[in-house]
Amino acid sequence: MFKSNRGLIGTRRKRLYQPVIVGSLLFSLALASAPAFAIFTNGGFEQNSFAGWTLAGGVNPGLLGAEPFTSASIQIIPGAPGPSSIVGAITDPLAPTILLPRVGQFTAKLNDEGGGGLVTTLVQVDTLTNADIDAADGLPHIRFAFAPVMDDPSHSPNEQPYFYVAVKNLADDSILFEQFAYSGQTGVNFLNGAGSWKYLEFQNIDVVLPLSAIGQQIELTVIAADCALGGHGGYVYVDGFGSANVPPGGGGTALAEARELPVDQPLALGLLVGLLALFGWRATRAIA
Ligand SMILES: [Ca+2]
DSSP states (O other): OOOOOTTTSOHHHHHHHHHHHHHHHHHHHHHHHOOOOOSSTTTTOTTSSOTTOEEEEEEOOOOOSSSSOOGGGOOOEEOSOOOEEEEOSOOOTTSTTOOSSSSTTOEEEESOSOOSSEEEEEEEEEEOOGGGEETTTTEEEEEEEEEEEEEOOOOOGGGSOEEEEEEEETTTTEEEEEEEEETTOTTSOOEEOSTTEEEOOOEEEEEEOOGGGTTSEEEEEEEEEOOTTSSOOEEEEEEEEESSOOOSOOSSOOHHHHHHSOTTOHHHHHHHHHHHHHHTOOOOOOOO
16 A cells, blocks of 8 residues: 655665655554544443443343244343343353454353343444544444354244344434344354354454445444243354454454554455355345
8 A cells, every 4th residue: 555665766865764754654554554443332342341332121022923034023021131241261162162252351242041031132322433434445334243152942933042233324224234043043054052052153244334324323233032932042242343343363362453453454354354255144124
């Protein structure tokens, strides 16, 4: 991205202006690498808490209607929020290849291994600003990573544990991204965990928004539900909510390193594209 000045500046002048040129390059590099972390308070859960987020939930009476399920299929009998926790450097015995924490020192875990037909929801609304524009393409982005871990008791699809993740523009209620799956759902490349548990390793999501979204309110929603019959659990790990790239890796990635990762780093972009292509998941707009 930086063009050299070779051939334009003589040896003597190059020596004279070298500090200035180096300084300019470093400044430009700093600008290009400047992380856009404007959106979402405590989006990486590095406060070791859910500060900035709203936890809620209740009881799962089962999904409404028949497949394919959408957000309109989700029913929650209002009640106390389901379980939630912040995890650090742990190994999940039910999903041993998930690297935790995903980014920084802490990752959020919604719901847990236990049953009870409980639902945990996590929501945050924030305003998109110019600071959320990625220098690589000049467009605002919302990025995060999630990894669902759910028991698969082979109930009817509408009674299985499930997860839901969505990014919504409140200005026009448009769904910018959503992902829904119940445990063991056909077509989702679940990995086999311990016993009857199924899981996905962290999925890196990159939602590209139009410039017209600057100044508009964006709502994030994450839902993790036990099975509707009460005997089986399910949870989802989430991390890295913001506009900066979610760096590759996990398992204790230093936050400082993550924040210094240039937004246009080819390796990071390549890995992101590769991961997205690998799972072949796309944002769906089909929402009732
Ligand atoms: Ca984190």
